[in-house]
Amino acid sequence: MRLDRNLCHWRIWAFIAFMAFWPRAASADDITPERIAAALSKLEALAEAAVADGTVPGLAIGVVHDDEVIFLKGFGHREAGKPEAVDADTVFQIASLSKPVSATVVAALVSDGIVSWDSEIADLDPAFRLADPYPTSQLTIRDLFAHRSGLPGTAGDDLEDIGYDRAEILHRLRFVPPSSSFRAGYSYSNFGLTEGAVAAAKPTGKSWEEVAEEKLYRPLGMASTSSRHSDFVKHANRAALHVPVNGAWAAKIKRDPDAQAPAGGVSSTARDLSQWVRLITGNGVYAGKTLIAADALAQTHVPLMTRGKNPVSGGESFYGLGWNVEFGRHGPSWGHAGAFSVGARTLVTVFPKEKLGIVIIANAFPTGVPEGLSDSFADLVFDGTVEKDWIKAWDGIYAGLFGPAVEAAKAAYAAPPSPARPAGPAGAYAGRYANDFIGDAVVSSAGDGLVLKVGPAGARSYSLTHFDGDLFLTFPDAETPDRPTGVNFVVGPDGKASAMTIEFLDDNHLGTLRRVGDR
Incomplete structure (x- = not known):
């Protein structure tokens, strides 16, 4: 004992x-x-x-x-x-x-x-x-x-x-x-x-x-x-x-x-x-x-x-x-x-x-x-x-x-830098990403933007809007729907993203997923 x-x-x-x-x-x-x-x-x-x-x-x-x-x-x-x-x-x-x-x-x-x-x-x-x-x-x-x-x-x-x-x-x-x-x-x-x-x-x-x-x-x-x-x-x-x-x-x-x-x-x-x-x-x-x-x-x-x-x-x-x-x-x-x-x-x-x-x-x-x-x-x-x-x-x-956190997020993403850096082509970001904690995530093109799907069998879907360079915004929280959060891609020399960090899943520094396939 x-x-x-x-x-x-x-x-x-x-x-x-x-x-x-x-x-x-x-x-x-x-x-x-x-x-x-x-x-x-x-x-x-x-x-x-x-x-x-x-x-x-x-x-x-x-x-x-x-x-x-x-x-x-x-x-x-x-x-x-x-x-x-x-x-x-x-x-x-x-x-x-x-x-x-x-x-x-x-x-x-x-x-x-x-x-x-x-x-x-x-x-x-x-x-x-x-x-x-x-x-x-x-x-x-x-x-x-x-x-x-x-x-x-x-x-x-x-x-x-x-x-x-x-x-x-x-x-x-x-x-x-x-x-x-x-x-x-x-x-x-x-x-x-x-x-x-x-x-x-x-x-x-x-x-x-x-x-x-x-x-x-x-x-x-x-x-x-x-x-x-x-x-x-x-x-x-x-x-x-x-x-x-x-x-x-x-x-x-x-x-x-x-x-x-x-x-x-x-x-x-x-x-x-x-x-x-x-x-x-x-x-x-x-x-x-x-x-x-x-x-x-x-x-x-x-x-x-x-x-x-x-x-x-x-x-x-x-x-x-x-x-x-x-x-x-x-x-x-x-x-x-x-x-x-x-x-x-x-x-x-x-x-x-x-x-x-x-x-x-x-x-x-x-x-x-x-x-x-x-x-x-x-x-x-x-x-x-x-x-x-x-x-x-x-x-x-x-x-x-929640008020201060929401206002801080709004302030951080109130407006992109001027001039904002352009995004790469949709193909630079589209693909399948994964880590042990989050599991699989799929980014695909949708009209003029991108869509992120995460969770079991892509259970949750989030629209991504370009903000600056390889940084995109989404509004994932139904509880605070006006609170923006970032999805940041790391693009390699081959012109394709090798990884992305999903800010709203990164509380414990587990929100970075590596590319594991084009789709």
């Missing part, structure tokens, strides 16, 4: 002891039924105002206290401009809120003795590889759920964007160079966590989706919850995804996250998620029955990796196993946010000592409404008054996520 494993139990109990003495603004005894009732009334008013003023089209909220669902309600509309209302049973795509849900599923497997948090991936899924042999041989479920494998945060997201499925993406992670030494750095990775979940399910002989149903969704009666996109779209009562278009919310884009289902592919309702929060606040006990051993679940809340400070409240923030662990103005809390930039925002916050939890799911991006409502509710419960306009503060954070 390695030293890491000997230390893990010490860390758990040290953390629990530390939590017991953490100072807070109010004790559990101060949180009277009257104060909670007043907080819920004001929370409802804040949610209604957020919908009324167009901050989000729709949202749903569930609040749990002392093993009871004390608030459950929907607000606004499932789709902007349509009459159907959001209620407690409206199904939302919950994005990265999937991560703590999936951590709970793995905790159930740990509780049942099927795996441990320190089970090695090499034993569970021998075909999986990281770029380096030592981390590959030592990697555990714990490492992947704590985002400390060394995988860069975006590893695999680019392959998902161009149409590859989960199995192919996980296979190709072996070509991604690490962004940090093994267990030395925190890098939030959708497909790293996905591998951890998939590997944990392997000993059962069942798919991850089946295991999640068997170990969590069915025992808690979460009848509208699934890790399959096909189940989400079967629901008539489901929320659309919204992005701002000309100052108004519009349901423009659909998102199928099946490839990263454990990390971002769960769909659920406020009613169902409230049952999950009951299990979390009950330390694995649900409706009087122990469903998950307390020690298996407690390990998910041990702070393993530092994340710095909360950007709005300033609280110290860490990552456990699929959970953020924060030490803020109201004491320790566990939580996780979720977002699809195509139009989803979600949040769970749990105050463990008070057995208090809130889940908020909304159908728009960017918006800070979930955090704003959660922080306001916590202020009301602990202090009796809201410290500041938390929705406004969080809106500022989310509004800045």
